[in-house]
Structure formats: C-alpha cells, structure tokens
Amino acid sequence: MDKTVNPPTSNDLQIALTINGQGHTLVVEPWVTLLDLLRDNIGLTGTKKGCDHGQCGACTVLVNGKRINSCLALAVTKDGAEITTIEGFASGGKLHALQTAFVHHDAFQCGYCTPGQICSAQGLLDEGHAKTRDDVRELMSGNLCRCGAYTNITDAVMQVMLDGSP
Amino acid sequence: MTPFSFVRADSLSHAIQEGRNPNTRFIAGGTNLVDLMKQNVDRPSRLIDISALDLGAIAERDGGGISLGAMASNADTAYHPLIKERYPLLASAILAGASPQLRNAATNGGNLNQRTRCYYFYDTATPCNKREPGSGCSAIGGVNRIHAILGASNDCIATHPSDMCVALSALDAVVHVTGPDGDRSIPLIDYHRLPGNEPWRDNVLEDGELVTSIDLPAETFPTNYSYLKLRDRLSYAFALVSVAVALQVDASTIQHARVALGGVAHKPWRDLDIEHSLIGKPADDATYRAFADSLLSQAVGQGANDFKIDLARAAIVRALRQAAAGTPQSQSNKRII
Ligand SMILES: Cc1cc2nc3c(=O)[nH]c(=O)nc-3n(C[C@H](O)[C@H](O)[C@H](O)COP(=O)(O)OP(=O)(O)OC[C@H]3O[C@@H](n4cnc5c(N)ncnc54)[C@H](O)[C@@H]3O)c2cc1C
Numbered sequence: 468m469d470k471t472v473n474p475p476t477s478n479d480l481q482i483a484l485t486i487n488g489q490g491h492t493l494v495v496e497p498w499v500t501l502l503d504l505l506r507d508n509i510g511l512t513g514t515k516k517g518c519d520h521g522q523c524g525a526c527t528v529l530v531n532g533k534r535i536n537s538c539l540a541l542a543v544t545k546d547g548a549e550i551t552t553i554e555g556f557a558s559g560g561k562l563h564a565l566q567t568a569f570v571h572h573d574a575f576q577c578g579y580c581t582p583g584q585i586c587s588a589q590g591l592l593d594e595g596h597a598k599t600r601d602d603v604r605e606l607m608s609g610n611l612c613r614c615g616a617y618t619n620i621t622d623a624v625m626q627v628m629l630d631g632s633p
Numbered sequence: 634m635t636p637f638s639f640v641r642a643d644s645l646s647h648a649i650q651e652g653r654n655p656n657t658r659f660i661a662g663g664t665n666l667v668d669l670m671k672q673n674v675d676r677p678s679r680l681i682d683i684s685a686l687d688l689g690a691i692a693e694r695d696g697g698g699i700s701l702g703a704m705a706s707n708a709d710t711a712y713h714p715l716i717k718e719r720y721p722l723l724a725s726a727i728l729a730g731a732s733p734q735l736r737n738a739a740t741n742g743g744n745l746n747q748r749t750r751c752y753y754f755y756d757t758a759t760p761c762n763k764r765e766p767g768s769g770c771s772a773i774g775g776v777n778r779i780h781a782i783l784g785a786s787n788d789c790i791a792t793h794p795s796d797m798c799v800a801l802s803a804l805d806a807v808v809h810v811t812g813p814d815g816d817r818s819i820p821l822i823d824y825h826r827l828p829g830n831e832p833w834r835d836n837v838l839e840d841g842e843l844v845t846s847i848d849l850p851a852e853t854f855p856t857n858y859s860y861l862k863l864r865d866r867l868s869y870a871f872a873l874v875s876v877a878v879a880l881q882v883d884a885s886t887i888q889h890a891r892v893a894l895g896g897v898a899h900k901p902w903r904d905l906d907i908e909h910s911l912i913g914k915p916a917d918d919a920t921y922r923a924f925a926d927s928l929l930s931q932a933v934g935q936g937a938n939d940f941k942i943d944l945a946r947a948a949i950v951r952a953l954r955q956a957a958a959g960t961p962q963s964q965s966n967k968r969i970i
Pocket residue numbers: 520521522658659660661662663664665666667668683703704707729730731732735738739740741742743744745746747748794795796797842843844845869870871872
C-alpha cells in the first residue's frame with residue numbers, strides 16, 4: 468500500500484522507502500532527517516530522539532540491514548532503502564527473540580533507549596563480529612542507557628547471540 | 634537547519650560540475666555534516682549527495698598496496714579481510730573511533746574531512762576563528778581540556794578528531810582527489826594542515842575538490858603495531874591522546890619505526906627525523922622514553938590540557954612497548970597491557 472503525504476514545493480524531493488516491509492512514496496524537504504520522517508511523517512514513534520546529534524543511539528534503525536543513527540541521516544539520501552524500526556520486530560502478535568530476551572533479563576527501566584538498543588543488537592548479531600561478552604559490551608557502546616541497565620542489556624544480547632533464542 | 638537545496642550526483646563529472654557552484658558541500662555519510670548544519674555551524678546553500686558514485690571499492694593496487702574508496706564505509710574498511718590481515722593498525726584505529734552505528738554510516742572521505750570537536754567551534758554564540766574568521770579564539774584562555782599541545786597558533790588551538798587518520802598517517806597513505814582543475818595526489822601527512830593564521834582551512838583540499846580514494850602503500854606492518862587511544866570513557870568518546878605505532882623489530886633492535894599521535898594537534902602528528910633516530914636502537918623502555926621526550930619537547934599546554942603532555946609521554950612509551958612485543962591494544966576489552 469502506497470501512502471503519499473505533503474504536496475511538493477520547490478525544494479522538496481520525492482523518495483521511495485520500504486519501511487517494515489511496507490512501501491511508501493514520500494515528498495520531503497531535504498533537511499528532514501530520517502528520524503523526523505519516521506516519527507512525524509509516518510507516525511512510527513517507536514524510534515526515539517535522545518540527543519539528535521549522534522551521541523546516544525536512541526534513534527538507531529536498520530537501513531538496508533545496517534544499523535545507523537537516523538538523526539544524522541537526511542531522508543533524501545536514503546531513497547530506495549529498506550528501513551526496519553522497532554515496530555517491524557514483532558510478527559503475528561509474537562515478540563521477536565530480542566524483545567523477549569529484554570523482558571526476560573529486565574534489560575530496561577524507563578524503556579526510552581530500548582528501541583534503539585534492540586535495533587542495534589539486531590545489527591550486532593547480523594554483523595557477526597561479536598564473539599565474547601567484552602565484544603558485546605564494546606559493540607553495543609553506541610547505545611547509551613540513562614537508567615544504567617547495561618549489565619542486563621548485555622545479558623539479553625548474549626543470550627540471543629549464544630542460543631539464538633531467549 | 635538553514636534551508637538548502639539538494640542534488641544527487643549520478644557521476645563523478647556531475648559531482649564536480651555541481652561542486653563549482655558557491656557554498657555547496659558534498660555529503661557522504663552525513664554523520665558530521667548534518668550535525669554541523671543542525672547547529673548552524675555550517676550553512677551550505679546546496680548539498681551534493683555523492684553516495685551513488687562508484688567510489689566504494691576496497692581493492693588491491695598494481696605493485697602492491699590497497700586502494701580504499703572514499704565512499705567505502707569506515708566499518709567495511711575496518712572489517713575488510715585484506716585490511717585486517719595487512720593493515721591491522723588501520724582496522725584497530727577505525728574500531729577505536731565513534732560507535733558501530735556511526736562507523737556503518739561514516740565514509741573514508743568523510744572521516745578525512747571531518748571538522749574539529751572544539752566546543753566553541755560548535756557554539757555559534759562564541760567567537761571562533763575557524764568558524765568566523767577574525768572573530769577570535771575562545772578556547773585560548775577558555776575551556777581547553779581537549780585542545781592541542783603541539784603545532785597550535787595564536788589564532789587556533791583546535792585538534793583534528795579522527796582516529797583513522799592517525800593510522801593513515803603512520804602508514805604513509807596517499808590521498809587522491811579530483812576537481813575542476815584535474816586530479817592530484819597528496820601524501821596524508823601533508824593533507825591536514827596546522828592552523829597558522831588561516832585556521833578555517835583544515836586541510837589542503839580546494840573548493841570543489843573531491844576525495845576519490847586513499848592508497849595504502851605495499852609496506853604492511855602486520856605484527857608489530859598498536860593503536861592506543863586514551864579518552865574520558867572507554868568507548869564512544871574522542872581521543873584525548875592517541876598513538877599509532879608501526880614497527881619492524883629484529884632481534885630486539887628497531888629496524889623501522891612509524892609513530893603518529895592523535896588528539897594533540899590540528900593534524901595527526903608525526904616527526905620523521907625523530908622517528909628516524911629510533912632505527913638501530915634497542916627496543917626497550919630507555920629508547921621509548923627518550924623518543925617520547927624528543928617528540929614532545931616542543932609541547933605546550935593551554936591550562937586545562939596541561940595533563941596531555943604527561944599523558945602523551947606515557948602513551949607513547951606504552952604503545953611502543955605493545956607494538957614491539959606484538960601485543961597490540963585490544964579495542965574490545967580495553968585493558969592496557
Ligand atoms: C557522537 C560522535 C562520535 C564520534 N566519535 C569519533 C571518534 O571517536 N573517532 C573518530 O575518528 N571519529 C568520530 N566521529 C566522527 C566520524 O568519524 C565522522 O563523523 C565521519 O567519519 C564522517 O564521515 P561521513 O561520511 O559521515 O562524512 P560527512 O558528514 O558526509 O562529511 C563530512 C565532511 O567531509 C566532506 N566530505 C565527505 N566526503 C568527501 C569526499 N569524498 N571528498 C571531499 N569532501 C568530502 C563533507 O563535505 C563534509 O564537510 C564521531 C562522530 C559522532 C557524531
């Protein structure tokens with residue numbers, strides 16, 4: 468299903484994105500970040516704005532399978548991309564293994580960083596460079612947690628990494 | 634952000650043609666440029682997206698060595714089998730920088746051209762000669778914990794923030810650029826400049842010039858290397874001081890040495906004469922200490938960053954020791970041995 472929003476004005480550009488498997492054709496101003504587009508234009512508010520400067524990881528999403536900070540990506544530079552946000556993790560009413568592991572390990576308090584943590588963890592698993600707990604800590608270091616749930620976050624990611632399921 | 638127009642370059646010549654227009658910027662990963670634009674530190678009127686250009690390859694060069702495409706991501710570069718095997722110093726330095734997310738988006742060309750993290754440069758309410766030529770330098774006599782101890786001027790004491798470039802400097806990399814006046818090749822050690830009385834110029838790239846690739850010479854340092862980065866927290870923080878070391882050691886005698894410092898100057902800091910003095914010396918602490926003393930003999934603190942001089946001295950000795958022993962700094966567990 469295609470959703471077209473906003474009429475074009477002079478600076479605006481048309482882009483096509485697949486977001487959580489759904490196609491979107493959008494007309495956006497060039498200064499709109501992918502983060503603002505997801506939250507404000509598409510209404511996917513699961514992705515969080517923490518710092519808006521690449522310093523916290525709350526806005527992490529997967530773009531063509533790679534985790535990036537959506538606050539530092541201009542939407543117009545992602546034409547044609549496939550985006551996965553936290554809303555794309557559960558399927559058929561069933562939580563994703565990482566989501567279940569985060570619940571099981573109590574890997575959050577306020578939950579504000581959690582969507583970014585989970586997207587980042589999926590990126591980590593797909594990249595396949597983490598072998599040890601130290602590696603997981605280091606390769607999750609792009610996601611800050613003001614509540615300090617780091618130990619439990621590491622436990623959750625380790626469990627999915629080692630068992631494939633929580 | 635100040636409004637701007639945007640164009641996607643579909644060829645190198647298109648990008649160069651667009652780059653002739655005043656107040657345009659090339660945008661690669663955007664991880665530095667978008668941030669600077671959000672703060673109104675940089676206000677281009679037009680962005681030229683170079684991400685569709687065929688500049689992403691990491692390939693062997695005729696006669697040895699590797700060519701790194703300007704648009705290859707920092708992550709793809711660090712994890713590339715040829716880089717891990719032959720230039721682990723470069724892989725290590727890249728992995729010491731930023732975060733996995735940022736390294737996925739950041740490109741090699743963007744890393745080279747990233748701007749300083751001086752707080753005043755980012756704060757448009759304060760004077761800064763780099764941002765607003767002639768307005769003054771707020772960091773001199775101000776908050777300058779992260780600032781330069783070598784090669785600073787009375788106009789600017791900023792540092793270049795890159796980790797990757799410190800390793801590229803030690804590896805004698807060469808930067809290839811193209812522009813309205815044709816192609817040029819610039820040794821990395823001459824690419825970034827000292828601030829002098831033109832602190833707004835970070836490097837020797839001219840308006841409209843584009844970095845296309847970075848060459849690594851055939852000479853590799855696969856065993857005796859280390860990238861030691863010291864910072865205010867163990868990860869996801871810029872270097873206060875970093876040291877890239879590449880050595881060839883034979884029966885405990887230094888045959889060949891490269892040492893570059895990060896976080897201490899407006900460019901990765903190397904001194905070829907002092908480096909040369911290491912050749913033929915025993916690979917021991919006395920040699921390393923004497924070397925560190927010479928390399929830092931001109932170092933001056935600005936107050937809040939005085940500690941960097943001692944920190945750099947200790948880091949140089951440690952990194953040389955790690956490299957000589959073949960026990961490079963781990964970028965995973967961060968324990969310094
Ligand atoms: C929170 C945070 C922490 C960070 N920590 C570190 C760190 O610890 N160590 C470190 O080294 N870096 C660090 N970085 C910086 C990061 O490495 C850079 O932002 C990144 O390398 C820039 O690459 P890019 O492709 O995103 O560049 P862009 O943001 O797209 O561009 C940066 C500049 O380079 C120019 N440019 C880009 N490509 C070219 C080209 N091919 N030719 C000519 N000009 C070009 C652009 O016009 C722009 O002026 C950090 C960044 C953030 C946000």
